[in-house]
Amino acid sequence: MTPVQEPVIPEGDSQVSTASVRKAIERSREIEEQIDIDPSRFRVLTGDRPTGKLHLGHYFGTLKGRVELQNRGVDTWILVADYQVITDRDGVGPIRERVLGLLADYLAAGIDPERSTIFAHSAVPALNQLMIPFLSLVTESELHRNPTVKAELQATGGRAMTGLLLTYPVHQAADILFCKANLVPVGQDQLPHIELTRQIASRFDRRYGRDAEGKPVFRRPDALLSKAPAILGTDGTKMSKSRGNTIELAMTADETAKILKKAKTDSDRVITFDPVTRPEVSNLLLLASMASGEEPEVIAERIGDGGGGVLKKTVTDAINDHLAPLRARRTELEKDPAYLLSVLEAGVAKANEEADRTLLQAREAMGMVY
Structure with missing residues (x-):
């Protein structure tokens, strides 16, 4: 539990x-x-x-x-x-x-x-x-x-x-x-x-x-x-439809990648999970964690000094992989x-x-x- x-x-x-x-x-x-x-x-x-x-x-x-x-x-x-x-x-x-x-x-x-x-x-x-x-x-x-x-x-x-x-x-x-x-x-x-x-x-x-x-x-x-x-939303503030900082379930994989590419991070290339001092980076790690089932600290350690670019790609892949079956089913239902x-x-x-x-x-x- x-x-x-x-x-x-x-x-x-x-x-x-x-x-x-x-x-x-x-x-x-x-x-x-x-x-x-x-x-x-x-x-x-x-x-x-x-x-x-x-x-x-x-x-x-x-x-x-x-x-x-x-x-x-x-x-x-x-x-x-x-x-x-x-x-x-x-x-x-x-x-x-x-x-x-x-x-x-x-x-x-x-x-x-x-x-x-x-x-x-x-x-x-x-x-x-x-x-x-x-x-x-x-x-x-x-x-x-x-x-x-x-x-x-x-x-x-x-x-x-x-x-x-x-x-x-x-x-x-x-x-x-x-x-x-x-x-x-x-x-x-x-x-x-x-x-x-x-x-x-x-x-x-x-x-x-x-x-x-x-x-x-x-x-x-x-x-x-x-x-x-x-x-948090992709801009580091509260996730909200009105702020345009969300990733919608109905979006395509490409649309998701485009939004996450603009996600806010910080200047430190070494990726760590620290919600207090690095909220934006930690939020992206949390998204990858929830999508993949892997602990955010483990994901951060694997990325290491790969910087924001590798982090964003990791999050994008995790979310798109997780949502792929849902999005396929949703497309059928919409028809x-x-x-x-x-x-x-x-x-x-x-x-x-x-x-x-x-x-x-x-x-x-x-x-x-x-």
């Missing part, structure tokens, strides 16, 4: 305390052991906003982990968060193209629609209806304190916040709770979202009551902290949009069944079935 990373001490006004991070790490370790014993105890909810093409950060940070959970026997639900695209945007862009691209990435990476449920939340009305009672369980100040909401507000440059952006954490809670998910893979910065979701589930139980069998309507989800190390849509349709049907059942339970608990 791969160990979870040690906690990073929060800085500034982060709501994620050191104690909370340590507790989440310990709980994640316990869950990993429980999955090995009985994966049927867990249902995972995870997903992505279809705002652009997925890149290596998504692949190593989340996609591989989802495939591993699925293959370990965990009931895996993957959300195409299309409504969340408009939380902070004037339009959705080429949404259909992006949704199909997400589906192709998922399936090419190893997500099996026979074992995992892929759905779009705009196509699940009962899921979104749960937001109404959930909104009655949170205060405006709690929403304003949410780190994601605070960060997005600061990034707007004075632009008025939309109501959907303000209630974004509640929408996330509905995504998790409607399908009775009890496990959500996240990074440390997302822990406040999981905590708010747990609070909403508990407050619903206290305020409105339980189902016909006397059980809580909603399960309290746990966070499963990501085991993947943080990956069959009808199949991609059929996968989504089947997932949406299953999600609607679950959402309708959960909404009925919630309405019964609230005394609103007439």
Whole structure:
């Protein structure tokens, strides 16, 4: 079992305390052991906003982990968060193209629609209806304190916040709770979202009551902290589609080589793995390591004084070799949009069944079935 990373001490006004991070790490370790014993105890909810093409950060940070959970026997639900695209945007862009691209990435990476449920939340009305009672369980100040909401507000440059952006954490809670998910893979910065979701589930139980069998309507989800190390973009800053410093899964081998040739390194020809003093070089070694399965220190020692040129070629070869089967499968899937849509349709049907059942339970608990 791969160990979870040690906690990073929060800085500034982060709501994620050191104690909370340590507790989440310990709980994640316990869950990993429980999955090995009985994966049927867990249902995972995870997903992505279809705002652009997925890149290596998504692949190593989340996609591989989802495939591993699925293959370990965990009931895996993957959300195409299309409504969340408009939380902070004037339009959705080429949404259909992006949704199909997400589906192709998922399936090419190893997500099996026979074992995992892929759905779009705009196509699940009962899921979104749960937001109404959930909104009655949170205060405006709690929403304003949410780190994601605070960060997005600061990034707007004075632009008025939309109501959907303000209630974004509640929408996330509905995504998790409607399908009775009890496990959500996240990074440390997302822990406040999981905590708010747990609070909403508990407050619903206290305020409105339980189902016909006397059980809580909603399960309290746990966070499963990501085991993947943080990956920088090719320019040495945070990997982001908006910064153009990513390597997309859909790129060709030649396009990947061209981007990595421009990757930032440093002037020291001797290659060493030292994330603190040589973050750019170490990031490239980390990419080669994740793609090849070889330790970054071993790769660095083999390159020796070969300099940045040999390093970049090593990374390029490792990534292209690793992604070759995925890219070949993705090319096939892109040629069959009808199949991609059929996968989504089947997932949406299953999600609607679950959402309708959960909404009925919630309405019964609230005394609103007439």
